[in-house]
Amino acid sequence: MAKLIIKDLYVSVKGTSILRGLNFEMDEGETVALLGPNGHGKSTLIATIMGDPKYSVDGGSITFDGQDVLAMSPDKRSQLGLFLGMQYPAEIPGLNSADFYKAAMNSHREKPMALFQFYRELEKAYKEVGIPFEMNSRNLNEGFSGGEKKRNEILQMRLLKPRIAMLDEIDSGLDVDAINVVSDVINEEHARGAGILVISHYARLLDLVKPTRAAIIINGRIVVSGGPEIIKRVDTEGYEWIKTELGIEVAKEINPAMNQVSIGVCATREAVKNEK
């Protein structure tokens, strides 16, 4: 079984250091919850694993299945079996969703798929994530609602069959029914043998995907890791106990800029308010 191994990782964004000597390991086939207060490095970690060019790696290593992940471009990381379901998937004007999925699936295999087989798999995946098949002819994520974008990420995970699927707040913007649907698909991916690394602020998704392990990132490092009881504790007590029990001062938010994204008029207004 392949292992994802992160050693002494230092990452910064626009000169602000976020990850400060982070160590983490997980197996293909394992389900792990990544916890921690906002702005402490959860999203930074998984975006760095995927190769997001916004983040600079200042030190350390990431390997998967013995291969040097940091030396690879994002497409090679995907082909190696890593997948990131993003919190804010990009909207790509003019790019037909189905054309893109076909190109993506073909990039994971030696010979291009037969069109018939592609459409059969596509139709099945649309059904599983609960969005109308007709959406395959729409431009990728363009004009999709928040929930549709999230389901669309899960759809791509299903199509690409990753070895490690990292899911960044994939449940935000989803209603209860949608969370049930999405967690079913995640659980099927896990049953197929994929490792799942999940970030979520809501107990509901974690109740459904049942991680067997949890790790908490504080101040850019993993400070606590253990069994699922940690999830329950964070859900009821927050992160205060880390300070009292472990003597770790929890910085207010080491990376506030990362949470100021504009996803629409309301978010832009929020961002403007925060700047004042």
Add this chain to the structure above:
Amino acid sequence: MRSEKILSYIDNLPASLSIDVPEDTKLTLNIASFEKLESSKIVVKVHRDADFEAYMADFSVFQGKIEVLVELLEEGAECNWHLSSMGTKDSKKEFITSVIHSAPHTTASMSNYGIARDESRLIFKGTGTIEKGAVKTNTKQVAKIIVFDPKSDGVASPALVIDDNDVSASHAAVVGRLNEEHLYYLQSRGVSLEEAKRLIASGYLRPIEAGFADENVKNRIDSIIEGGF
């Protein structure tokens, strides 16, 4: 049934072209330039209840200007202009696509899409003019350019001149660099950087194919887009 006609210029657009679309007819203009293009001025007069549809696919390497002026002279006249242009090497291509609404109940849509690569420069201009008395007209202009390479450049500046109130008019102009976030998103699903660029370009340019009657031309457009970035 009203008469329909197709005019086609494949690598042979003349330096000046005058087109008349008579009452209650439809004319489709197909222009494709794969290798050759020279500066040209196209004037189109559209009469009562006539329909002018134009599709221009341009992949030429050329320095010059294409001017298009469509005059919607009588009630019910309609114009739909579509351009997809790709600038490569040291091309400097300027497209000026204008429409004049001289009569009420006339409709025009001018869409220009471009990709500027290498050291090329693309310029999309044009004016939508609604003359006094041309009420209940509808005019729309879209000009979009993606700038692919550090040394390429694009300018999109459509304009509207409106001399009456009871009209509907809109325009949109976007010039954007190839978005790093978009490329990362596509790459993160396994497609290479080159393939990601090709997919984005294809989404921009390929819709023009639908307007061409000749299968050979469609295939040539396809093979240029597929030809790699």
